[in-house]
Amino acid sequence: MKKRVLALGAMIAVAAVSCSRNDANELQPVGANEVEIVNVLSQNNVAQEDTLFFKAKAGQGSTFVWSVDGKDAVGSDSTFKFISSDLGEHTITVAATKYGVKSSSKATVSVYGKYKYGTFILNEGNMTTENGSLTFISPSGVVTDSAYLKANGTELGNVTQDLYINRNKIYIISQNGKKNAVGSSFNNDGLLVVANAETLKKEAAFNDELATLSWPTHVAVLDEENVILRDNNGLYKFNTTSKVLTFIKGSKSAAKMTMAVSNNKIFAAAGTKVYVVEPNKDTITYALDMKATVSGVLRASDGNIWVSTTGSPAKISKINFRDYSLIKANEVSAGSVSAGFGATPGITAKGDTLYFSGAGTKIYRHIFSVGTTEFMVDAKTMVENANIVYNNIAVHPVTGEVYLNTIKAYGMDFLKNNTSVFNFRDKAALSANYKNHTRFPAGIFFTYAFN
Template sequence: MKKFNRIFVMLFASSLFLASCSSDDNSSNESLGDYDNGVFVLNEGNSTITTSSVTFISNSGAVEQDVFRNVNPEAAEMGTLLQSMFFDDTRAFIISGLANKITVVDRYTFKFIATISTDFRSPRYGVVVDGKAYVTNYDNYEVGSDDFLTVIDLSNYTTSRVAMNNWSEKIIEENGKIYIMNGYFGSGTSVTVFNPATNSIETTIPLGFSPNAFEEENGTLYVLGSEKLAKINLSTNTVVGTPITVAAATSAGARNLNIEDNKIYYTVDTAVFAMAANATAAPTVPLLTYESQSLYGRMYGFAVNDGKIYIADGGDFSSDSQIYIYSTTGTLLNPVAVGVGPNGFYFN
């Protein structure tokens, strides 16, 4: 699942659209399939396998629930507690954290292609570089020293492992290098730079705080912790200046970093804050707040894209929930009903 709430850890030992989110555009007018212009909402579900699903919202606003089952009525289930989703040029890869597998579909038609189920243990996030996928795994949630990458050859879906020896969570690619966030609920205080050409760790960048989100923009890696925001120069792999304080230690903590049109967006509890990418101090007044009755699912998914802010509320993780779409000025545009436990947005 996207975020292992304490209750789940106890139970399981845990135009529209990094996590959170991914974006690839079809620049031609020719349709590549029924799902080539819109956003996928990943609904992680709960321990009941039939509650995991994918909702699609087209650029025209049409909503289709449970896309995978609609297109593939005879295919095996995707698994429980869907964690995240990532793409290559033609395929989408859907990670089930509890089933320890990835379901591969055509990203434009959503037709089932394959299931990958080897060399995973609590997989989290993935990225594709030069024909291979790299997926982070927690293994044992109580320690970070056993975390590893699953490397998938996408020509035949064979797999192998590379030890990380550090907390391994969110992952992105930039200029042929892979950046892995070493942070999970206050554990881990760095970012790992992995070189896929040598299949090895190149360096580790210390932060001084535990990260929970990061995003690259114009050669800078912005890394968010519950109280701090740091900027890493990717040409030198060093932290630039002093991290900005973004939330008080007594607050719910900052998370859900997104960067859009040279603005940084992040959340604290049910509030969204925004500031310029070159700001030296964080705002004190939120851009917007929303109402949530969810005990564990407030701001469970978040993204900013094309002048809109998207918020997913986890609800009660037993029944279908909603996402909320706002303008970047803070005006609610419309809510959209989705599945159980929506946790992420993925642009197609």
Template sequence: MRKTRLFILLAVYLAVFTVSCKKTTETPRGKYAVGVFVVNEGNFTEANGSVGFYNPQDQSVVADVYAEENGVAPGGVLQSVYFYNNLAFIIDQVGSRIEVVEAETFKPVAAIETGLSTPRYMVVANGKGYVSNWGPFDSNFNLPESFVAVIDLNDFMVSKTIPATSGPEGLFVFGNQVLVAASFAAEVQILDTDNDSFTGKIDVADGPKTFVEDKNGKVWLLSSSYVTGAALSQLDAAAGTVLKSFPISSSAMRLAINGSGDRLYYLAAPFGADAEVKTVGIDATEDASEALITAPNLYGLGVDPASGIIYVGNHNGFQGNGTVLRYDGTTMLDSFAAGVGPNGFVFRQ
């Protein structure tokens, strides 16, 4: 009996010892796993767009990540960069192409070069990619051939196109639906991703551009029109209704939200001598009375969800490279060099 007990204890000890000695292997992360990506639009006439990278920990900057890793610049005029799992999609609006790269290394994976026409923004829903496309302007500067392209994420090809209301811009995923901002109209279209068709719309302020989601699951929409001015609207995406809407400026662009989801930031009057970064809480019913930041040539806007630091891109008149300014509230912390026309930021943690 004693021998049996000793044998059992020895077996347990060996099992524990074997498990404890096993080394845990972790897949090393790429050099661009954590940090801030800067989308540098580039000049329309020179097609010199780029994607920069800023590391807040050591304040190091990579001016052009793609060129750094692949020996050649991505080129084109970059509207946006979308990250999904281990991939990044670099959207060139003028070249009507999407370069797909590994998110943490920026090594090429694929290029989507057919089926697009002035692509703008992308989301993934229901296992498929959705890309807003303006299509060509007609002789009256309208966009009658706008559409949403559906991307097969296995072969990185456009599997179908869905005709859309003029100028589809920002996209927002809500369950199995994608909200599509029709920027040349006054509506948000509702796209059912099960059958890839539009099933309804929400009437909103003229010129809807971009969405963010607050801590309560409500969707905020920034609209801006040369005719009617700019507005912020809070939507109930589930009900397909506007909960509230109020004017914010004669014109506006860019919309961001802080990490806790209770404060909105937007770039107001961006085409004047001085642009303004304004902020309101999600309980607001009117425009902010004062600007948080006022500076010339502001073009891009983002808020680090972890630190709350505000990033703004200065295009410097598109005369050479731009600059990124970092603020803690109204206090400017520092700045770093960007590419041409920094129009947006992606924060990776």
């Protein structure tokens, strides 16, 4: 009798355990062993070396394994930080395990070059002792000094002056190339450097091919066969494929100033004229006479051309890019549209709004549609050591903020400098101020401004 009771008890115990296990599985909600990836920042695109955050949603008690492109990644938490220097698409996978049951989920992200979006400050450098350099400010305000050097391990040429971005390539011209101002040989990549615009990895460098140039200062690009260079003699067309340099007849006296590109044409200031250069031609197409000294030539947002002229009165004009006729000209009632001693235009524009400072610290705004001009701010009142403006202001084509480069003084005081960012939406406000990053800045260049 006792044995029967014991046997019956054992059967009841086994049945109870089995029931308990079945109940655990039956009580598990539908989909409890499934996993979902949550993109915390809701971004599918990210710059090299920047971070995206992902979180796995699964049943309580699940364990996780993350992988990128099929390779297991470090970490088994429910959260994962994705960082990559490899361009292109990447697949992020998380595998979750619970009660021995596995499930997985995937997300796709794209990595673009660190320098694809943002702001470049091109630095001449101290012409007798150092090469040019490139400073980069990311959209989030992170500054990378000597960006080209960090990407390549080599430096830009001596006294870098201008850059242009075309078809994911960045073209950077220097005045002296491998020789400094006193004729000493410098170790650098030379006169014209071509690099990947997203990564700054060098693709080509040209020196001997451009030996006939006399102090080149500016570059504008239509395509690889029509790289337009400006030097003391005028304009040249350089074919980077055949490596042939051709002087453009009629372009003598082209000014030391940034050229504008619109609708596959180059527009270059030249005294009182604006030269027009078309692809595959070795003679200027047109010379538009503005009847006053041209201080700036810019592409307008509608494809037409802004031209500023000094004199009495100073004017800002809009020129039709097709037939070069005058659309409208406004007199400037305050401030100066002079380009100063530098190599950048005396005006900068976002839409119908233009800014100028006459290469000084006092910034003015001109609304072209209504013809009004108003004083905005004197940078000296808001920025320490803003004594000398080094090349002209530039307006961000997306945010509308105005960037200004200043130095304290010449000598070693050039090391005390500012890149100041002003917001004029309500009243003059200093959005950001980046201290001591420039070395005689040749210009401010926004990646968004190039096609």
